[in-house]
Every structure is written in structure tokens, then in C-alpha cells.
Amino acid sequence: MRHTPVFALTDSAVVAQLIRDHPWATLVSNTTEGLVASHYPVLVEEGSDGSLTLLTHVGRPDERLHELGEHELLVVIQGPHGYISPGWYDEHPSVPTWNFVTAHLHGTPELLDPAENLRVLERLVDHFEERMPEPQLMRGTLENSAYADRISAGTVGLRIPVERFTAKLKMSQNRTEGSLRRIVAGLEGDGPYASAELAQHVRRANPAVFGEMETSG
Incomplete structure (x- = not known):
């Protein structure tokens, strides 16, 4: 990713919030068979x-396709984005x-044993399901729990300690x-x-242009 100092995002806490807000990630591996990408x-x-660790899982046979655990993995997080017209400048x-x-996070994944994989699956399911009016938690019922135990064999849990990241807020x-006021007017139109x-x-x-009152809403 091109480095432009004015757009560089270096605060790990801000990157962590970006991940929480936009958790659908692209996983990219440079394998012996070439590039492989998956989405989880x-x-x-x-x-x-200030360190970051990612938790996720993949469905089999993605762990073999990616050769997970054998090399570094690139995880791409994409936040809000959109076209900016030169007519707003x-x-x-202008162009x-x-x-x-966006953030590019690098790390070598650790493959989890079946018991820990189940715990990660439970965290993932409950994290997203708890916002629902009637959450279907993974261990919420005996039926849900038994079903999760059966299908978990088709997944592999991952822990990815982030060794470095590059992030950009443009x-x-x-x-x-x-121009900034015209851009905002155009986007809000x-x-x-x-x-x-x-x-x-x-x-x-x-904030120097829009001030605390305008940016806090």
C-alpha cells in the first residue's frame, strides 16, 4: 500500500476499532501453488x-489451500470508502x-486444537448474535450446542498475532x-x-475545519 504520511494511520487502538466496526476480512496467502484469498x-x-491479535476460523480445506501455519498471512480490513468528484474541489x-x-495486518497464524476452536466459534457466533432481539447463542440451547459440536469438525480455528500492520485513513x-466543505455537502446530498x-x-x-461540535455527532 502506498505510503502517504498525511494519510498514515498508526494508532493500534484506532485500527482495532476499525476491525470491530468492519470485521469481514480478506485473508491472503502466498502459497507454493500461488496466491490464495478467502473471506471470514x-x-x-x-x-x-498495544499489540493486536486476530481470532477467526476457516472452513476445511482452506487451511490446506492457504498452507496455514507455514508462512505469514495478510489480513485486509476494508472500512468505509467512496468516490470523490473533482467537481467538489x-x-x-483536479482529478x-x-x-x-483500510488496514493490512501481517502475522503467522496459529492453528487451534478442537477444544479451543469451539471456544473461538462460540465467541464469534455470540459476538454477532447478541445484538439480535432473540439471540441464537451457540450454547443457548442443547440443540444449538449439539449442532455446533457436530459441525465444528469442518472448521479450523486460528489465532493470528499481528506482527506488523500498515493502515491508511484517506x-x-x-x-x-x-473543498472539504463542498466534499461533505456532496456526500450528504x-x-x-x-x-x-x-x-x-x-x-x-x-477537526481543524469542522470542529468538535460538527465531528462528534
Whole structure:
């Protein structure tokens, strides 16, 4: 990923929140057979030292396709993103761009034994299910629990200690105040590239322009 200092995101706590907000991850391995990519939900744990650890699982035979545990794995997290029209800029001529937030996390995965795999599966299911009005927790009923025990054999749990990460928050931080206000107006409008979520991220990334009152909502 291209390094641009003004867009660099180095705070592990912010990256952890990005993962929690957007847990659908892309797992990429450079294997002896070539590149392999898969997609799975992940959980993140934060250490007191700022370290990050990812927890997830894959369905068999992905653990063999990725050669998991034999080499480094790249995990890509993609947050909000969207098109930014040059018509929203004060500067002319200008070219369009794409605003986004993303993180590339590197680590060698540890394959979990069946008992720990079950615990990770339970954490994953319960983490997402607990928001439902009638949560179907993995151990919520004897039937659910027995079913989980049966199907877990088709999965492999992973713990991925993050050895390093590169993250980028590109939300027009290099633009003038006038351009920033036009960008937000465009994103909050009703045009083809409107995105209220992206507009809020542009506000938060540029507090010197929008101020605490406008970025906290």
C-alpha cells in the first residue's frame, strides 16, 4: 500500500476499532501453488502493550489451500470508502479520487486444537448474535450446542498475532477548507455518490475545519 504520511494511520487502538466496526476480512496467502484469498469474520484482542491479535476460523480445506501455519498471512480490513468528484474541489483542474480507510495486518497464524476452536466459534457466533432481539447463542440451547459440536469438525480455528500492520485513513486531509466543505455537502446530498457515513468520516478526520461540535455527532 502506498505510503502517504498525511494519510498514515498508526494508532493500534484506532485500527482495532476499525476491525470491530468492519470485521469481514480478506485473508491472503502466498502459497507454493500461488496466491490464495478467502473471506471470514474476525475478532480482535488488544494487549496492554498495544499489540493486536486476530481470532477467526476457516472452513476445511482452506487451511490446506492457504498452507496455514507455514508462512505469514495478510489480513485486509476494508472500512468505509467512496468516490470523490473533482467537481467538489475548489482547485481546478483536479482529478477524482477515492476516500477510504483500510488496514493490512501481517502475522503467522496459529492453528487451534478442537477444544479451543469451539471456544473461538462460540465467541464469534455470540459476538454477532447478541445484538439480535432473540439471540441464537451457540450454547443457548442443547440443540444449538449439539449442532455446533457436530459441525465444528469442518472448521479450523486460528489465532493470528499481528506482527506488523500498515493502515491508511484517506479522508481528504490534504484539501482546502472550501473543498472539504463542498466534499461533505456532496456526500450528504442526494447525488449518485452520496454517503452520509463517509461524510461523517471526512468530518472526523478534519477537526481543524469542522470542529468538535460538527465531528462528534
